[in-house]
Amino acid sequence: MNINNICKKIFDRLANINPTPKTELIYDSNFQLLISVMLSAQSTDKSVNSVTKILFSSYGTAEIMLNLKLLEMENLIRKIGLYHMKARNILKTCDLIVNKFGNKVPESREELESLPGVGRKTANVVLNVAFNQPTIAVDTHVFRVANRTGIAKGKNPLDVEKKLIKNIPKKYLHNAHHSLVLFGRYICTKRNPKCDQCTIKNLCEYYKKI
Ligand code: SF4
Structure with missing residues (x-):
């Protein structure tokens, strides 16, 4: 069976279990999604949600968040890893969103990646979730599942991302990131x-070797 057929079978089965996989981050706008994803680097969605519940209740837009001093922002997100750097990047990002992008989260990869603290992975999540693009962010779960199963083996996230885009059937591309994240998080x-308990074990390279 070639890799495209294997991918099709795997994503058929994952879609049967969960046809509409979604992020577990809690947000109310594209701006809040962006901030949540920025906070989620090296942190769990659960800890991000516990911080943003308080942060967004008082500072839910870029304009309002921009009123925070660096120290105040640090105090609000200090439960999250790398909070010094994230606080600085978030405030600079708020400034650019308000003063350069007309108070909107930009829709292009280039503009998103021009925001401080926004790399390819964060941009891919925002493009996928907020702007409905078939991008695949390769986080630690996606990287592990792709390499273990053999659907996209690679030494770095970009390599894996390119192979996933090539190997996964078009109709599954939009949901692929969240399918693989949830599968990696729980199975x-x-x-x-x-x-x-794994529904794709007969298609998995790792399983064949154990
Ligand atoms: S068989 Fe095991 S290693 Fe392979 S995808 Fe399933 S859970 Fe992961």
């Missing part, structure tokens, strides 16, 4: 993957 976990 194909970093330690002790739940292979016995």
